[in-house]
Structures are given as structure tokens and as C-alpha cells.
Amino acid sequence: MKTLTIGKILNDYQDYLSDYEIEQLRKVQRTRTDFSTQVRELKGALFGEEWDFMGDSIADSKDRSRGINPMSQTYIDQINKKRKAFGVRPYYDGGTASDISSDYFCEEVVRHTKNYKELLDLKSRKEKQIVFVDMDGVLVNFQSGIDRISEEEKEKYEGNLDEVPGIFSLMEPNDGAIEAYKWLCKNFDTYILSTAPWNNPSAWQDKLHWVKKYLPDVSHKRLILSHNKHLAKGDFLIDDRTANGAGKFIGKHIHFKEDGKGFDDWRAVIAYMKNLA
Numbered sequence: 001m002k003t004l005t006i007g008k009i010l011n012d013y014q015d016y017l018s019d020y021e022i023e024q025l026r027k028v029q030r031t032r033t034d035f036s037t038q039v040r041e042l043k044g045a046l047f048g049e050e051w052d053f054m055g056d057s058i059a060d061s062k063d064r065s066r067g068i069n070p071m072s073q074t075y076i077d078q079i080n081k082k083r084k085a086f087g088v089r090p091y092y093d094g095g096t097a098s099d100i101s102s103d104y105f106c107e108e109v110v111r112h113t114k115n116y117k118e119l120l121d122l123k124s125r126k127e128k129q130i131v132f133v134d135m136d137g138v139l140v141n142f143q144s145g146i147d148r149i150s151e152e153e154k155e156k157y158e159g160n161l162d163e164v165p166g167i168f169s170l171m172e173p174n175d176g177a178i179e180a181y182k183w184l185c186k187n188f189d190t191y192i193l194s195t196a197p198w199n200n201p202s203a204w205q206d207k208l209h210w211v212k213k214y215l216p217d218v219s220h221k222r223l224i225l226s227h228n229k230h231l232a233k234g235d236f237l238i239d240d241r242t243a244n245g246a247g248k249f250i251g252k253h254i255h256f257k258e259d260g261k262g263f264d265d266w267r268a269v270i271a272y273m274k275n276l277a
């Protein structure tokens with residue numbers, strides 16, 4: 001999927017749009033609405049075909065329910081050419097959207113256009129967007145801790161290696177994590193948001209020691225340990241899992257190292273965040 005701004009779409013993608021879509025897009029460009037309203041308005045402007053069914057005659061809606069798109073082939077081709085250019089899934093046979101890729105596309109366009117109310121208000125107060133960063137698998141190389149425990153401990157705690165006493169003090173940073181975290185601190189209001197295992201009290205202490213050792217100044221008093229990450233109020237969460245509330249985070253979940261999400265390593269995360277700072 002492409003990451004574009006409204007300005008870039010108006011400059012480079014006019015050939016894919018109808019005059020009406022261009023006019024609607026310009027209207028969205030002039031608005032200063034909140035994030036979710038702007039996403040909805042943008043979707044209405046760019047992907048109006050997803051509401052075509054509302055104008056169906058009885059015969060049309062029967063066709064659509066049988067998987068036949070009642071619209072003309074020229075129209076369908078034009079719509080799908082546009083959707084392809086934006087990296088959004090094409091319309092399916094019955095002329096309905098097959099997934100939420102257009103919602104996701106619109107969210108990213110609004111985020112990158114940086115013209116929504118919450119962000120403009122934040123900037124007028126000279127504040128920065130809030131970023132939360134997970135530890136295990138994101139800042140911390142969990143495997144490096146496992147590699148350093150004894151065979152007896154591996155056997156005893158099989159399936160629950162995060163409960164090995166002291167294991168978190170043995171872990172090293174992930175490749176590029178320290179440099180990336182420091183960059184985030186300069187450009188965002190950045191915090192560490194991690195979960196420590198409930199049945200391993202030393203992990204709570206070890207995580208504090210780890211942060212003091214590897215990120216002493218930038219993370220001073222910025223460590224949050226929680227099993228309910230969705231309660232943290234911010235703009236971005238960089239996390240490799242959806243567990244402990246990460247999947248319900250209100251804001252953008254940058255799903256670190258998940259296949260197909262495009263955030264394979266810290267380099268990719270920073271390349272994305274650079275456009276949003």
C-alpha cells in the first residue's frame with residue numbers, strides 16, 4: 001500500500017480520479033476536522049464506489065446479492081485502476097469492498113497530510129506526539145537472555161522462560177534499537193511501555209535495571225510496566241504483539257516484525273516515523 005498525502009494525490013494521481021472526486025478531495029484538503037472525521041471524509045471523497053449499492057434498483061440489488069456487479073464494465077475498470085494505483089484491494093465481483101484496505105489507506109493519508117485538528121492543536125501548544133515502545137522483542141533481544149541461562153533452567157521453565165529469575169537482566173538490545181529510541185526521544189514524547197511477567201517478581205526489577213543501563217538519560221522515569229497497554233493514551237505504540245492490550249491500543253499500532261506489515265526492523269520503523277515527526 002502506498003503512503004501518500006492529499007497534496008501528493010492531487011498532484012500525481014489526478015488521471016485516476018473523476019472531476020467530482022478531485023473536487024471532493026480539495027474540500028477535504030481545506031478542512032481542519034479531527035482525525036476520524038477527516039478519515040471518513042477522505043474515504044467518501046476517494047472511494048465513493050463503496051456506497052454505490054445505496055443507489056441500486058431492486059434488479060441491481062438482486063444482481064449484487066448474486067455476486068454480479070450491476071455497474072458498467074467501463075466504470076468498474078476505472079474504479080479498479082484507481083484502487084490499484086493506491087495499492088488498495090480491487091472491488092470484488094458483486095461490487096463491494098472486500099476488506100478494510102481503503103480505511104487503512106485513508107488513515108495513513110490523513111496521518112501523513114498532518115492537517116487534522118488534534119495534531120494542529122498539539123503543535124500550537126508546542127507539544128509532541130506520544131510514542132510508546134515495547135521492550136521484549138522490540139527494544140530487547142529476548143533470545144539473547146535465553147541463550148545465557150543454564151540447560152537446567154531451560155528445562156525447569158520450559159514454556160514459561162520469561163519466568164526464569166534474573167533472565168531479563170541478561171538480555172541485550174535489539175539491532176539498532178538504542179539509536180532508534182534516542183532518535184524517537186528527540187522527535188516525539190517517548191515512553192517505554194512493557195509488561196513484566198506476573199509470576200516473576202525479579203523481572204519487574206530487571207526491567208528497570210535494563211532501562212537504566214542502556215537508556216539512562218532519555219528514559220529517566222519514563223518506564224511504564226502494565227498488563228493493560230490499551231489504557232495508555234498516546235499516538236503510537238511500537239509493539240511486536242497484540243497481547244496485554246496492545247491490539248486494543250487507541251492510536252497507531254506499529255506492529256514490529258509482523259509479516260506483511262512493513263515494519264521488519266528498526267530501520268523501517270524510523271523511515272516511517274520520520275514522515276510523521
Ligand SMILES: [Mg+2]
Binds near residue numbers: 136
Ligand atoms: Mg514484546
